[in-house]
Amino acid sequence: MASAASAPPATKGSLREDLTCAICCDLFHEPVMLACMHHFCKPCISRYWRTTHGPVTCPQCRREFSCRQFQTNFLVAAMVEKVRATSSHTYIKNLEKQLRESLDNQRLRTEEHVSSIRRGKDTMETIKRLGADLQARVKGEFRALHQILHDEETCILEQLRREQEEELEKVQRHLEALKLAIKELGENVTVLQQASAVTESMVLAELPQLRPCATVNAAPEFDANAFSSKYMAPLQYITWRKMFQSLKPGPSPLSFDVDTAHPSIKVSSDKTVAVECDTMTRHVDNDKRFLQCVNILATQGFHSGRHYWEVDVGSKPKWDLGVASESIDRHARIKLSPETGFWALRLRNRNEYSVCTQPCTRLQLGSCPERIGVFLDCEDRRVSFYDADDMSLLYSFANGPRGKVFPFFSPCISGNSQEPQPIKLLHYPPVALSG
Numbered sequence: 001m002a003s004a005a006s007a008p009p010a011t012k013g014s015l016r017e018d019l020t021c022a023i024c025c026d027l028f029h030e031p032v033m034l035a036c037m038h039h040f041c042k043p044c045i046s047r048y049w050r051t052t053h054g055p056v057t058c059p060q061c062r063r064e065f066s067c068r069q070f071q072t073n074f075l076v077a078a079m080v081e082k083v084r085a086t087s088s089h090t091y092i093k094n095l096e097k098q099l100r101e102s103l104d105n106q107r108l109r110t111e112e113h114v115s116s117i118r119r120g121k122d123t124m125e126t127i128k129r130l131g132a133d134l135q136a137r138v139k140g141e142f143r144a145l146h147q148i149l150h151d152e153e154t155c156i157l158e159q160l161r162r163e164q165e166e167e168l169e170k171v172q173r174h175l176e177a178l179k180l181a182i183k184e185l186g187e188n189v190t191v192l193q194q195a196s197a198v199t200e201s202m203v204l205a206e207l208p209q210l211r212p213c214a215t216v217n218a219a220p221e222f223d224a225n226a227f228s229s230k231y232m233a234p235l236q237y238i239t240w241r242k243m244f245q246s247l248k249p250g251p252s253p254l255s256f257d258v259d260t261a262h263p264s265i266k267v268s269s270d271k272t273v274a275v276e277c278d279t280m281t282r283h284v285d286n287d288k289r290f291l292q293c294v295n296i297l298a299t300q301g302f303h304s305g306r307h308y309w310e311v312d313v314g315s316k317p318k319w320d321l322g323v324a325s326e327s328i329d330r331h332a333r334i335k336l337s338p339e340t341g342f343w344a345l346r347l348r349n350r351n352e353y354s355v356c357t358q359p360c361t362r363l364q365l366g367s368c369p370e371r372i373g374v375f376l377d378c379e380d381r382r383v384s385f386y387d388a389d390d391m392s393l394l395y396s397f398a399n400g401p402r403g404k405v406f407p408f409f410s411p412c413i414s415g416n417s418q419e420p421q422p423i424k425l426l427h428y429p430p431v432a433l434s435g
Contacts (some may be wrong), residue, residue, distance in 0.1 A: 016087075019080050022060050023048060028080045032070040036063045039076055148246050152239050160231060167227065170220040177216045184213045244428050249375075251428040252309040254407055257299040260330070262290040265411060268422075271299070275422035276411045292333040298407035298425075301326060307376045309407060310388045312424040314370055317350040319423060320410035323376055323383055325401055343383040343397045344408060345372065355395045363395060371426065374407065376400070388426075 021028050023044035030042040036058045040048075049056045055064040085091060188210045195208040244250050255271040263280040267273070274296055283289065290296065298309075313319050320336060322344030328334070336342040336356035344356040351368055355361040371388035381400035386393055411423050 015079075016083055019076065019083055027084055028076060031073050031076040031080060033073045033076070034058055034063075034070050035065060036061050039073060040070075042070070042072070045070060144248065145243075148243055149239065152242065156231070156235070163227070167222060171222070174217070174219055177214065181214050181216045184211055187211055188213070249306045249308045251426070252300065252307050253427045254298040254300055254309050254425045256409075256425065257288070257297050257406075259284075259286055260288045260290060260295075260297040262294045262296065264294050264413065265296050267296070272425040272427065273422045274409060274411055276413050276420050287330070289330060291331045293410065294413055295320075295324075295330075295408065295410045297324060297409070301404050301406045302376060302378060303404040304378045306378070308373060310371055310373045310426040311409065312371050312426055313347070314421055314423075315350075315368070316347070316411070316421045316423065317414060318346075318348050318412040320344050320346040320356070320408075320412065321372060321423070322356070322374065322385070322408050323401060323405040324408035326404040326406065338397065338399065338401075341401070342408065343400060345385045345395060353394070355397075361395070365394065369394070376405070378405075 016027070019028055019031075020026065021031075021039070021041045021044050023040055026041075028039060028041050029044075031039050032042045032045060033039050034045070038058050038060045040059070045059075048059055049068050055066070056068050057064050086095075191208045191210060256267045256274050258267050258271065261267055261274070261283070263283050264276055265274050266277045266281055276294060288297075311321055313321075322336075322342060324344075325341035328341040334340045334342075335358075336344045336346070337358045338356075339358060342356055345353070346356055346360075347353055351365075353363040353365050355363060365387075367387075369387035369389060372394075373386035373388035373391065375382075375384040375386065377384075377400070381402065382396060382398060383400045384393060384396040409423055411420070414420055
């Protein structure tokens, strides 16, 4: 027999049956318990016993009782009230409302999870597609480098082969001349030997006629050191220098446009160094010149292709640099941001780096770069900044400029008693190195 602890919980239907009076077949009203442990409504059992003559009995088990006695069961009464309350129309409506709300909430959460799964799958496809495109791009970039190295290797090996053949041909021609001379000398030796044998039996009247021998020049000198020196040179470095002519993009040889320089900026004669100065320099007013902000642009502008340049900022405590749209207002004081036509990186207080967004985006850098590389991809509309010493990415604008832009710089006014430090445009001109 199953114990009470292991018995399955009663359902609402079976509980209602247990709390139903066997006389009126309705929920107990003022439930009372007889000595036989059966329960009835107090009014019901009272009426039942009034109609009974003789000993009273239990309507269910027919057990006889000597007196009409029962006791109120308050626990059963409480249970009956709870069942009656949960069976009311208002309670059921409220419960149905809660059920609908819970169902709607579960369905909404399910739809959100399904949508999240769909977005996650879309993100995975985007990652795969973007990864495949980037892999193709990386392979293409390195394929171009491999081709440059392969072409340079082929050129050097071909030059070595030609020079080797030239040296071998010199020696070969000398050897053939020597062989011919030896042959001719051998023929003359034979003639002289024959003449010598004749002299034993007769007196020679004259010397035999000898063939003129070819003149053999001195053996060509072969300078092994001179031959090998160009191929024992630092070929990797020489090739690296030559590669600048073929890099796409290669470092752009920028120069400052003095016509755009704020009057507080002094530019070197070769237009590669700019520094702030305390006094205004003499200048010609024009529409290109910055008048409110201490800025300057490069002479070179770009509207297509990919371009890279490097700027030496040294240990300057503050500076701005990046790219600026051709249409920017150069006569007003403007807050740098893509919305105003500037995609720029800035430094303040020697180690506070930030990107000129709205609002500014602070960067946490492990070290202070002294050379900044700027990469402009006009097709992908991307402007990226690098620590040029190790080419680590500092920040990249994904929604870059449209139309023509110019490299932009600001040496800033340092505002202290120290000697102003310049910013310099770094050049890597292609150097013609003979192979």
